[in-house]
Amino acid sequence: MTELTIYEISSPGRVGVRFPEPDVPLSPLPEEFVREDLPMPEVSELDVVRHFTNLSVLNYSIDRGYYPLGSCTMKYNPKINEDMARLPGFAFSHPLQPVDTVQGNLALMYTLQEWLGAISGFPAVSLQPAAGAHGELVGILIIRAYHLDRGDTGRTRIIVPDSAHGTNPASSAIAGYEVVNVKTNADGNVDLDSLRAVCDSSTAGLMLTNPNTLGLFDCNVREVIEIVHAAGGLVYGDGANLNALLGIVRPGDVGFDVMHFNLHKTFSTPHGGGGPGSGPVGVAAHLADFLPDPVVTILEPGTATEAPLYGFAHPAKTIGRIKAFHGHFGMFVRAFTYIAMNGAEGMRKIAEHAVLNANYLMARLKDTYHVPYDRICMHEFVMEGHYDYAPDVRALDIAKRLMDYNFHPPTNYFPLIVHEALMIEPTETENKQTLDRFADTLIQIAEEARTDPDLLKTAPHITPIGRVDEVKAAKDLVLCCWMPDTL
Amino acid sequence: MTELTIYEISSPGRVGVRFPEPDVPLSPLPEEFVREDLPMPEVSELDVVRHFTNLSVLNYSIDRGYYPLGSCTMKYNPKINEDMARLPGFAFSHPLQPVDTVQGNLALMYTLQEWLGAISGFPAVSLQPAAGAHGELVGILIIRAYHLDRGDTGRTRIIVPDSAHGTNPASSAIAGYEVVNVKTNADGNVDLDSLRAVCDSSTAGLMLTNPNTLGLFDCNVREVIEIVHAAGGLVYGDGANLNALLGIVRPGDVGFDVMHFNLHKTFSTPHGGGGPGSGPVGVAAHLADFLPDPVVTILEPGTATEAPLYGFAHPAKTIGRIKAFHGHFGMFVRAFTYIAMNGAEGMRKIAEHAVLNANYLMARLKDTYHVPYDRICMHEFVMEGHYDYAPDVRALDIAKRLMDYNFHPPTNYFPLIVHEALMIEPTETENKQTLDRFADTLIQIAEEARTDPDLLKTAPHITPIGRVDEVKAAKDLVLCCWMPDTL
Amino acid sequence: MFIPHSDDEREAMLRVIGVEKLEDLFRDVPAEFRFPQLNLPPALTEMEIADELNELAYANESTRDLACFLGAGAYNHYVPAAVDAIIRRGEFLTAYTPYQPEVSQGTLQAIFEYQSLIANLTGMDVSNASHYDGATATAEAAVMAYHNFRGKRTKILMAHTVHPHYRQTVRTYLQGYTDIIIEGDDVLGDALDSPCNTLTGQIDANTALVVVQYPDFFGRMYDYTEMVQAAHAQGALVCIVTNPIALGLIKAPGAFDADIVVGDGQPLGIPLSYGGPYLGIFAVKKDYVRKIAGRLVGETIDGQGRRAYVLTLTAREQHIRREKATSNICTNVGLIALASTVYMSLLGKHGLRKVAELCYQKAHYAAEEIASIPGFSVCSGAPYFHEFIVCCPTSVEEINAHLLEHNILGGYDLSQDYPAMKNQMLLAVTEMNSRDQIDALVDALKEFSDD
Amino acid sequence: MFIPHSDDEREAMLRVIGVEKLEDLFRDVPAEFRFPQLNLPPALTEMEIADELNELAYANESTRDLACFLGAGAYNHYVPAAVDAIIRRGEFLTAYTPYQPEVSQGTLQAIFEYQSLIANLTGMDVSNASHYDGATATAEAAVMAYHNFRGKRTKILMAHTVHPHYRQTVRTYLQGYTDIIIEGDDVLGDALDSPCNTLTGQIDANTALVVVQYPDFFGRMYDYTEMVQAAHAQGALVCIVTNPIALGLIKAPGAFDADIVVGDGQPLGIPLSYGGPYLGIFAVKKDYVRKIAGRLVGETIDGQGRRAYVLTLTAREQHIRREKATSNICTNVGLIALASTVYMSLLGKHGLRKVAELCYQKAHYAAEEIASIPGFSVCSGAPYFHEFIVCCPTSVEEINAHLLEHNILGGYDLSQDYPAMKNQMLLAVTEMNSRDQIDALVDALKEFSDD
């Protein structure tokens, strides 16, 4: 069943939520600004609630099932997070209020900066970036500002491993850099020789994801960092995979210069069908002055009986403001709640069990599916989605067939360096029974590929719609359900 | 897909929500009271959220579709109601707090009593009853107390029309009365001769639903009341159908002595899959002293600048307490919100459009389905669910077939006096488009009954499960998913 | 406000019906009473009513503003966020009673699990789908016992240690059964007497039911095994009123061989909400399943053999049996039962024990501290769970007024129901009371010390 | 806290993996850095953190406690309850970006509807699926314009009347494009000059983009038709930053023939939440659909011909195009876009106009009353929507401190960004400000009257 669109259920004259009549004398709007037509829907509150409720059930979600989407850390999002973010004192405070009226907010933000620093080993943290990619841009701009500040103007290139997420090269490019790729070696680590070959005085930095998108911890991470540092470059850490490292190792300790966090992955803020995220950036001491403007600080220290006075500071050599106001505060409340409920021990347990779950699934599947890098993985692993005995069947088919068993498919065709990649991130919040059902299903699908490959090629069968015509979508380009006549 | 039960997904050692360790010195529990085993599930928070979310989607609900369940007034339940009932000042107040600390609650309850009185024409209202049937019991006990108070001890019978809801005779019986049935005449009104025949000095009262369960307003209502009054009895109004009367006529004005409201029908509090409801009772002046203990009153009148002091009063001849504390307060907040948002004009509009919708649907369907009482109906109407040309097809089959079109079926086989009854209550919050789709579908089903009756006999086809084996349920009596060994 | 009809649509519909205007639909209504003016304030928009209700709610001082030591049948417990997240879902919130099993498996299975959890927690065989509250469930137990003996036994023995509201409700419910005698709840004697002493001797061959509470209204626990044996020896049934949150720690009432267990499920994840809606628990031994009040969900299969749930044994109920039904109940408190099901699942075996332990430990700490204040004593006279009696040097009213100034919501004034218990206060302590709160209570009470 | 593994299960899993203990899984991590002590406070239970956060939230004085006249890019509007009821649903809340259309039609259709509503509200052809916020959307518009001309036009003209945060963000974003010159936003001149005057003359053949705001940062409305014509005559693009709530009443920016419309969607049903998450609106003319930043949902069909939605034109995006992508954005603000979709639907044609009218009328009433106080004047110098400039007799800081004592959150101090605008305050009025609140503001301001 397809749902009608909100425009299709609109009926002239119908009114949803009402507002009071003005309680003040009226002033006319100057004629020239009066809007003639307002092509918006006319529906009742029931229409709206029913429409969006019916849309919602067409979605797969963590709350309804297992979502082992690699690189996305689809862990359970605690319900308490949602309640806390909606506390009136938080939800109804204005971003430009005088700081003495919002000490609760600022205390929370300051503490979160401290906590993220403690977790990552970076002494300074900015909460401002709106998502991972935004954090990357900020980090690269910080690297740029650092070099320029030292008068080092010849550094025009950022090195990015071939396994990197697409945002890494894209962020580098927006920051004005040329992107240089570096290979992954047979063990799934950065190829040191290739790296040495591209490192020189034009190197502004390297963007490294560790564990990388193969789910592997680069055992040469110190050498990699040393090589880049030796060439005068800085090392950016893509923190999308931080879930594997909580309480295990602090990127700041290992020598990373700057890194972003994904609160919407590691710290349980919900992904919301595509955001909002939050991508704070942590930096080593030598980069603290370059952080985006502003950061939260203590203006007047507290005493035994009184809390400190929190406020904003403007880093001395800041790259500038990177969005309006102070970041995705609502996400900070959720991440704060989550970290507070876990503590130091809890952090380590998260990483340990995320890694346990991934290795368990890999162990259960590696006899059936080819795992190109066969070593202990971190929080996720990548296997190849094809069968020798069924050459027509592709990773995509396996992904779609999983839907028939009420599983969300893994990430597919990423990272690009693995043939027919299926990237599986179980997360720590899933139990053994679920993992076993998932493994059993993938093994059964392998069998189906042998006996009835069409079952895979035509999958999914039980979803609200089947496979879609993507070519038509891009060709016809219907991007709007109702074009107003006036255009 | 059937969902596992919460016991089936339990795994030993798994822990959901945690609580802190005691912060006080420990005292031992006397050995004799120590519980040995606690056969409760062991599941994670994710297990629980996923389990109940997945259960929820097996339900039909107003938020997902059209629910024309006769006698149940399944109108839209505004979302604002839910937020208001959860305001901390309401949700976290204790029922036994000193009255000066809960003036907000008491002001709301007092005002709601007044409003229900204004809507119904009854000068005194008790909010205490927990649901409609509870209100009935209270009302009948009030009638009983009234007679006894006058020394009139010979009244042992309550008259109940044959169209009445089952709770009417059941409530009368619990109150110690013998139940006497009275017939409905060919027009769908109470048969006056039959009524006269059973009215005498043993008559404690009559329970009248008006509009009755046929959806018809008894045009002889004044005569009916007069006959009962003349015999010395009182008249109870079953207010389940009050939605049709809001702003149209006040039962108190017509001569009813006592009536219950269903806040969970007329006043938009959600039905919750079977409650909680709320069944306040309104009474005429001569019965005010008999109301359940306590009622909310003004202890000290307010002034121009100060609000009154609200508190509790104990009616002089009260039938006593009918539940703990003061009724379903959370439902009062919702009903208060709803009434406040509608006002007097809104009340009348509700009734007018509920009645409009019912008559419209009846007009659209009466050529296809036999409507036994063919006159203007109120908020609902009853038609017969069978076809001359398809003798095997029953109302139940039509009901089940409607599910295949994503409609909730009407109430069926009630009232008992209509053959293969389908009782349709559209409510005022549904739009013409939905009514038309529903009518079109019922007409199409009539056609299916002609061409392919099996489609109806085997329906529903698209629901999570098909028709169930009710005999097996009653025979095997599995009422518990896990019996502890200890029993 | 929530009516979707445009003027055009309304006109079109009236035409199909064949009348001219809306008024024409109401010709059956006596003209002299038609279209009254309702005395209601002008309609408010959502924005306005939200504002007004925020103000009303704000006019209360709730247990969020005050440290709460008040219990007496309604308890301040922590409700995990996931409970509300589930019961707010429109699918549960806006469904009717699950009469149509094909489109109600969500509600049906949830109730089936509720029945299972309650049966296991109370140690009974069968739970119904819920009753209104603890008081009405107790009253229905009395009705059930009376009918169980087909009216041939007419005595109901009810301990004075049963919640006063419950006892009053039982009396109200039974006033139409003119042959029933209710005895045992004399509140003028020594309130602290154990019902094992006061009631056992009164049980006779005319006794239909003995009702005791566990933990009792004063928070005290008694082993009712012998009393139950005595009742059974006379052929009488026994109903135990319980607080389900205690059962995470203490012996289940089923272990005393009770025939019926009732109680209020409010402590199982239901907000205080100024007294309701709460949750009536009603569980029985297998033998009485056909006598039980209210709805029951049973497991069965559908046409394809798939497991399914359905309302069963409906022949007991009013909509089939009418005046011969076991009860008049129809709408119960389904959503609240669901909330408690989610709560019991979330806490599970571990959490339910933990919460009960916290209540027990904190209450005993508080009691000990209070007992050490000169002029105050703890006079429960028996082991207790999380509520205890404090004998005070002055009136409870005076003490509570003073506590309120310290932002403390004091205990229940027992002299309201037990005239002999002057200056006696019932204090409740739960996991929500931090040690700091308890210490603050003790400090505030010290100001009354007769030292 | 949220880890389901029992000890037994953990052991069994380690055995299958073939290692002995959890530590063995981390041998790749350099030993000297392995297992650091994290300096975090002890873990709290849900009950404890709820308490702590209630206290922190309580430490704020929010717009629920204060009458709010502060705007400057974030506005206090009423959010109907149904908005949150929808976005709280786990199906929307806990889904990822809809990469798999078969199991994401809910999110996809909702975004498609969002795109439609935004396109219609702004008067543009195409909206993307959202950007982070108004500031970053503006920056992306500049990046897009630069790439549109393949770097051959290097001048960006940005009016000084664009929100200061937005202008700063544009500068930050573009710092790596060393050839780009940003001009036009001189804040030292007469801030009240119309950008039509200050910018039009500066548009030349090297100009890639002209950025103006409507209503502008000061709340003022200008007819940009001629300025847009002038820009188009030079081949430059025009981006209009807008406030969508105004568009219920005032002419759409599309009517000025803008090429790009950006803005912050926060007024469309998004709580203030101390500054975020908000909603970046990004809409363009058809011609630029392949240059747009971020995701797009398109309509198509599935194998059975059923209407379906899918992410489309993905070849623009980073995960395909990598360093050649039109933007680096990946995660956007999907749930907030959904909230605004629900809001726009609920209010609809009637409500959107009504809210805009209320803002307009109440602001003009407030302005007139304030203008009548000796010493105060309204000095916006052009028609305005719901924000206006008040010239005060003393510093805004002093006035705001005084207002706060009256529980009023005063306006924005314009001298922070425009040094010449000493003692000038930007006041915002919305449907949330009752006449009483406005009168109280006026009364409080009167205390500064130089009368």
Ligand SMILES: Cc1ncc(COP(=O)(O)O)c(C=O)c1O
């Ligand atoms: C490895 C990696 N890096 C960066 C990102 C970008 O993060 P965001 O989507 O929050 O912008 C992602 C997100 O998918 C990722 O998986």
Ligand SMILES: Cc1ncc(COP(=O)(O)O)c(C=O)c1O
């Ligand atoms: C006509 C009528 N009377 C009484 C009742 C009983 O009301 P409740 O279910 O609230 O006890 C109902 C409910 O279905 C009803 O329809």
